[in-house]
Amino acid sequence: MSNLKSTLELNNGVKMPKFGLGVWKSNNTEAKNAVSTAIQNGYLLIDTAKQYGNETGVGQGIREGLQKTGMNRKDIFITTKVFNGDQGYDSTLYAFENQLKRLNLNYLDLLLVHWPVDGKFIDTYKAMETLYKNGRVRALGISNFNTERLNQLLDRTTITPTINQMEFNPYNQENEILSNNKLQGIQMEAWSPLGGGEALADPVINQIAVRYKKSVAQIILRWEYQRDLVIIPKSIHEQRIIENSQIFDFSLTDQDMELINNLDKGQDHRVLHYDDFKWHNPNGSWGDEVDHCEDSPANYAD
Numbered sequence: 076m077s078n079l080k081s082t083l084e085l086n087n088g089v090k091m092p093k094f095g096l097g098v099w100k101s102n103n104t105e106a107k108n109a110v111s112t113a114i115q116n117g118y119l120l121i122d123t124a125k126q127y128g129n130e131t132g133v134g135q136g137i138r139e140g141l142q143k144t145g146m147n148r149k150d151i152f153i154t155t156k157v158f159n160g161d162q163g164y165d166s167t168l169y170a171f172e173n174q175l176k177r178l179n180l181n182y183l184d185l186l187l188v189h190w191p192v193d194g195k196f197i198d199t200y201k202a203m204e205t206l207y208k209n210g211r212v213r214a215l216g217i218s219n220f221n222t223e224r225l226n227q228l229l230d231r232t233t234i235t236p237t238i239n240q241m242e243f244n245p246y247n248q249e250n251e252i253l254s255n256n257k258l259q260g261i262q263m264e265a266w267s268p269l270g271g272g273e274a275l276a277d278p279v280i281n282q283i284a285v286r287y288k289k290s291v292a293q294i295i296l297r298w299e300y301q302r303d304l305v306i307i308p309k310s311i312h313e314q315r316i317i318e319n320s321q322i323f324d325f326s327l328t329d330q331d332m333e334l335i336n337n338l339d340k341g342q343d344h345r346v347l348h349y350d351d352f353k354w355h356n357p358n359g360s361w362g363d364e365v366d367h368c369e370d371s372p373a374n375y376a377d
């Protein structure tokens with residue numbers, strides 16, 4: 076029977092947990108507490124990014140969680156991402172060492188290109204290939220890459236990414252990218268699996284939740300799990316961290332899967348219209364996250 080410890084095998088043979096915790100919009104203290112709580116409640120996968128400004132808190136939460144459970148570093152799977160302002164070959168290598176220091180780790184399980192910054196993402200990925208060949212990272216991946224960007228990457232690099240982390244939730248199902256990634260042997264991981272909270276109010280999903288006597292969040296996450304996605308819902312509340320992980324004692328019928336499949340609005344156009352999205356601009360900023368990053372992107376010349 077599947078559970079929080081269930082893994083899938085990535086295209087390089089590394090085993091990755093299929094369910095984990097996201098920490099976007101959590102400050103260092105919130106991230107520390109959420110990560111420690113999640114590990115103590117059986118989570119093995121944690122997803123952060125330099126962009127979130129909380130790698131230090133995540134590192135503290137990992138250490139506390141491991142201490143309290145008696146588990147070892149190798150029992151858990153940690154992901155972080157190359158910040159847009161760090162993209163380029165040398166700057167990615169430099170930033171990686173600082174990211175590991177903040178996380179208090181000596182290797183990483185999965186490193187993602189956070190966004191495909193044009194003119195830079197190929198060199199970024201080449202630096203990641205160096206880190207992989209040197210044993211600093213167990214798997215490489217990408218995030219927010221549409222098929223065109225992915226094909227550009229595959230043409231000019233040698234190691235096929237293991238993961239493409241994309242927004243995926245009932246209202247935004249990247250079905251075309253999902254099928255294309257499957258053909259290439261790339262596993263999709265869903266970010267904002269609860270639609271950042273938005274999908275929780277959906278009336279169709281609420282009716283399904285009543286029938287299954289489950290919470291709306293559990294129905295959405297179970298639907299994504301049955302769609303074969305890796306999922307990383309974020310919460311800073313213990314009760315929700317536990318609730319979100321309790322999706323392994325029931326399954327949705329094909330008919331109910333289809334009801335949620337039909338909710339797709341293709342709502343998110345960010346990946347298709349890069350130029351409208353500030354994160355795509357290496358000199359751009361978005362909200363507070365960039366401001367409280369612990370390295371200054373201005374330190375990097377290229």
Ligand SMILES: NC(=O)c1ccc[n+]([C@@H]2O[C@H](COP(=O)([O-])OP(=O)(O)OC[C@H]3O[C@@H](n4cnc5c(N)ncnc54)[C@H](OP(=O)(O)O)[C@@H]3O)[C@@H](O)[C@H]2O)c1
Pocket residue numbers: 096097098099100122123189218219240241265266267268269270271272275290292293307308309310311312315318319
């Ligand atoms: N690669 C990328 O570009 C990218 C972009 C965005 C996100 N991500 C990753 O994906 C992770 C998840 O995405 P996300 O954080 O955007 O959104 P999400 O997981 O879809 O939703 C998180 C929101 O839902 C609330 N929530 C969580 N569980 C709940 C429950 N059981 N009942 C009611 N509300 C609940 C949370 O509030 P509380 O915390 O207050 O409980 C938070 O407001 C991120 O944290 C990050 O690690 C990656």
